[in-house]
Amino acid sequence: MEDKERTGISDRIWNFFASVKLTVVILIILPLISIIGTIVEQQADQATNIKLLTKFFGDSAAPAVYNIFVKLGFMDMYRSWWFLGILILFSINLIVCSLERIPKVLRVINNPIKPLKENVIKTLPVKKELSIKADLKKVRDEILNRLTASRYRVFESTEEDSVQLYSQKGKYTRMGVYIVHLSILLIFVGAIIGARFGFRGFLNLGEGEYSTVAYARKGGKIEKIPLNFVIKCNWYNTEYYYGKDTPREFQSELVIIDGGREVKKKVIEVNSPLKYKGITFYQSSYGMLEDAIGTFILEVTPKGGQGSILRLKLGESFEIPGTNVKGIIVDFSPALGRNPETGALTTYAETMVNPAVAIEFDEPGKKKFKGWILKRYSETGVLPDGSQINFLDYWGVEYTGLQVVKDPGVGIIYLACIIMTLGLYVSFFMSHKKFWIRLAPDTSGGKGYVKIIFGGTASKNRLSFEREIDRILSKASRAIEGSTQRSAGAEGIKK
Amino acid sequence: MSSSAFFVISELSYFLAIAVYISYIAFRKNSIGVIATSITVFGFLNQSIALIIRWVDSYHYWLVSNPASTFIESLLRGAPLRNLYESLVFFVWSIILFYLIMEFRYKNRSLGAFVLPVAALALAFIDISGTQKEIQPLIPALQSNWLLFHVLLSFLGYAAFAVSFGAAIAYLVMVTESRKETSYIFWSIIVGIFAVILIAMGVDFFSLSAAQREELIQSHFLKASFRSSSGGIVAISWVASIAFIFTIWHFGLGLKKMLAGLALTPNMLDDITYKSITVGFPLFTLGGLLMGAIWANSAWGTYWSWDPKETWSLITWFVYALFIHARFRAGWRGKKTAILAVIGFIAVIFTYLGVNLVLSGLHAYGS
Numbered sequence A: 001m002e003d004k005e006r007t008g009i010s011d012r013i014w015n016f017f018a019s020v021k022l023t024v025v026i027l028i029i030l031p032l033i034s035i036i037g038t039i040v041e042q043q044a045d046q047a048t049n050i051k052l053l054t055k056f057f058g059d060s061a062a063p064a065v066y067n068i069f070v071k072l073g074f075m076d077m078y079r080s081w082w083f084l085g086i087l088i089l090f091s092i093n094l095i096v097c098s099l100e101r102i103p104k105v106l107r108v109i110n111n112p113i114k115p116l117k118e119n120v121i122k123t124l125p126v127k128k129e130l131s132i133k134a135d136l137k138k139v140r141d142e143i144l145n146r147l148t149a150s151r152y153r154v155f156e157s158t159e160e161d162s163v164q165l166y167s168q169k170g171k172y173t174r175m176g177v178y179i180v181h182l183s184i185l186l187i188f189v190g191a192i193i194g195a196r197f198g199f200r201g202f203l204n205l206g207e208g209e210y211s212t213v214a215y216a217r218k219g220g221k222i223e224k225i226p227l228n229f230v231i232k233c234n235w236y237n238t239e240y241y242y243g244k245d246t247p248r249e250f251q252s253e254l255v256i257i258d259g260g261r262e263v264k265k266k267v268i269e270v271n272s273p274l275k276y277k278g279i280t281f282y283q284s285s286y287g288m289l290e291d292a293i294g295t296f297i298l299e300v301t302p303k304g305g306q307g308s309i310l311r312l313k314l315g316e317s318f319e320i321p322g323t324n325v326k327g328i329i330v331d332f333s334p335a336l337g338r339n340p341e342t343g344a345l346t347t348y349a350e351t352m353v354n355p356a357v358a359i360e361f362d363e364p365g366k367k368k369f370k371g372w373i374l375k376r377y378s379e380t381g382v383l384p385d386g387s388q389i390n391f392l393d394y395w396g397v398e399y400t401g402l403q404v405v406k407d408p409g410v411g412i413i414y415l416a417c418i419i420m421t422l423g424l425y426v427s428f429f430m431s432h433k434k435f436w437i438r439l440a441p442d443t444s445g446g447k448g449y450v451k452i453i454f455g456g457t458a459s460k461n462r463l464s465f466e467r468e469i470d471r472i473l474s475k476a477s478r479a480i481e482g483s484t485q486r487s488a489g490a491e492g493i494k495k
Numbered sequence B: 001m002s003s004s005a006f007f008v009i010s011e012l013s014y015f016l017a018i019a020v021y022i023s024y025i026a027f028r029k030n031s032i033g034v035i036a037t038s039i040t041v042f043g044f045l046n047q048s049i050a051l052i053i054r055w056v057d058s059y060h061y062w063l064v065s066n067p068a069s070t071f072i073e074s075l076l077r078g079a080p081l082r083n084l085y086e087s088l089v090f091f092v093w094s095i096i097l098f099y100l101i102m103e104f105r106y107k108n109r110s111l112g113a114f115v116l117p118v119a120a121l122a123l124a125f126i127d128i129s130g131t132q133k134e135i136q137p138l139i140p141a142l143q144s145n146w147l148l149f150h151v152l153l154s155f156l157g158y159a160a161f162a163v164s165f166g167a168a169i170a171y172l173v174m175v176t177e178s179r180k181e182t183s184y185i186f187w188s189i190i191v192g193i194f195a196v197i198l199i200a201m202g203v204d205f206f207s208l209s210a211a212q213r214e215e216l217i218q219s220h221f222l223k224a225s226f227r228s229s230s231g232g233i234v235a236i237s238w239v240a241s242i243a244f245i246f247t248i249w250h251f252g253l254g255l256k257k258m259l260a261g262l263a264l265t266p267n268m269l270d271d272i273t274y275k276s277i278t279v280g281f282p283l284f285t286l287g288g289l290l291m292g293a294i295w296a297n298s299a300w301g302t303y304w305s306w307d308p309k310e311t312w313s314l315i316t317w318f319v320y321a322l323f324i325h326a327r328f329r330a331g332w333r334g335k336k337t338a339i340l341a342v343i344g345f346i347a348v349i350f351t352y353l354g355v356n357l358v359l360s361g362l363h364a365y366g367s
């Protein structure tokens, strides 16, 4: 009682936050304001955005506008205090609005369903009336059976000569929207936990290198983040589609060393990271190490013999086992191709798009010859005498770019996704259905008729509720009519 | 026959169906309506066959470079939702599917004259924009089941939004009374802008050589009109467009007369707008936002990074959330919610195409 009388300041604040008008206003403001951040490049360097602003405001005004935008926080707006402010307002609105309504909805849910007067039943949005020539008891039994078969828990009340069957289903679906709202709040909770207790860093590891830290950018500076274990990169590799320079997979083999022991080893790929002690390593980029001298890894297989792996530097030589053919590594190209005009061999990229090694072969009494062997095309490694040289890798010259993430909020985010999906399903595809069916002798029609008056409501999808009811009632009436005819026929014979 | 042959048949059927749906509205003969539906269904079957053939082709394409891949994996990696072209084609397919369901449920054919043009718009866009049509290898980030379901559900959601857009426009056409009314001005300008952009792309198309057409979207979008290097052409484009939109505004009331007296009622259109959104919203939330976030997290370790594309899908989501709350709780009805449905779909288009075309262009050129 006291609560309702109160019109003080706290009450007005409560009402402000509980209003759906505020929701509407927020849902208008949020999208409009979010647009700014999709036009102005976020967290970009000064030159990029001044160039952009020049297009709108001209050369002279752009730097001034830029400064204003920086002050307003537009350059990193999704993290600005006022954007977070709107999100907080939004959350308060959501919480207060739900707190205000949930008790009322619970009252509706817990309110037991009661029989209704005939004239009230007739005013309900879903209605049906029909008359059947049959015994009242039989009609009641048949309809009751059908309803029970459709999993309705039916209540019954009798009154003089009439019977009323009534029931409801799905009353808890009214909570669906609050499940959706809860999931939105959970997403905020997950995001806050992630921001507070997690980090987002990066780490570039050369082939064969290891590290005990990752790095993160913080306000223009680069900070070290200790990992408390050792991460090592065994190798990095880009796989390409055959005959094309379209990458098929970026892969690195990572090893975790903890307490002096190798505890985990995995080849990571995009969409398949490595996780250890809450920290996840994602394949995110790659590149060439500066001034690195690599090792050629070759697999040499004489005709009909066993293959062996060789590790060599530029200028070193080897012998093909079982023959007296000698090879010497004379050249390397990270991306060997042909010049489309002259047809001459060239190196067309700095990165290892199409690595090739040049080997000069020397067999006593024969002419020396030089051949290029391409890593991506093993058929280039078949020698005239039938032996095979596979160029497996030029190791030690590439690094793998890892995204290093610790986000203890992710689990909550995933949970929120599941809850939101359930909540949306309940709120949009399920409904709270209630109905009353009154059965009474039909006074207007002939003797022996039963009048069925149906009235019902559905919180959603009224059309499908109507169809369901139509189906139940028509099945029931057909069954009743069928059996009445049969018994009427039997009576006829008796006469 | 090849996939593209079936696709061309379906495309022609849809364009023909629009004409027949419009004649149905004009002449109000039931038989014409039946023909319109039959042509649409025929087109739909052809497109379904085209999709299946393409799926089989890309299944084999994937298997060639990934012989160790299992049957299921190859089937998923081959699903024809792998690039702009395929997703637009699937979008058209979903619009038609969704429309046919609506036509069946509401036993009303006139809506076809409004929804099929949205599909036709997408088809015209596919043809003019010269998007890459060949089956291409999948780069690593795209080899993900989350991504696949993300695209699949998003486009089913978009198709439902497209139907709500058609119904909302039809609603606005039917209920606006005078040229001075805000809602009338709104719909005539929106329809005008759609037409102008498509015509401008047509101009791009015909001003380019066959080889350049492949790059229309990336490098030549509106370069023959609004974004031309010649100031004169830019000026002419603006004047012509404004004149064109003015014409639509001036003669638009005639459309209303055509629709008056049809079985199509504003109430039914309002209902279809809302029903489509209640189907589209959960699909888009689950597919567009949640699965997109899960995919991003599994590929890069960030489920949300506020990049323009993500932000625009969030904007779209807010607009439809606004529609739902405004209609249910704030008691908005009729014109206001119809306008929201139109804005929502514009946000959808912007999310899918605008971010790549307009925003990235903004950042790219001049540098």
Ligand code: HEM
Binding pocket: A018, A019, A020, A023, A090, A091, A093, A094, A095, A097, A098, A101, A105, A177, A180, A181, A184, A424, A427, B318, B321, B324, B325, B328, B329
């Ligand atoms: C963008 C985030 C939001 C989403 C996705 C969302 C989703 C929904 C959905 C799906 C419904 C059910 C609509 C229907 O009955 O068909 C709903 C209803 C509702 N929402 Fe939200 N909502 C959001 C934010 C909010 C906020 C911030 C408030 C704060 C006041 C709010 C208040 C309500 C209310 C009062 C209802 C009606 C519940 C009832 O019928 O008892 N919503 N919302």
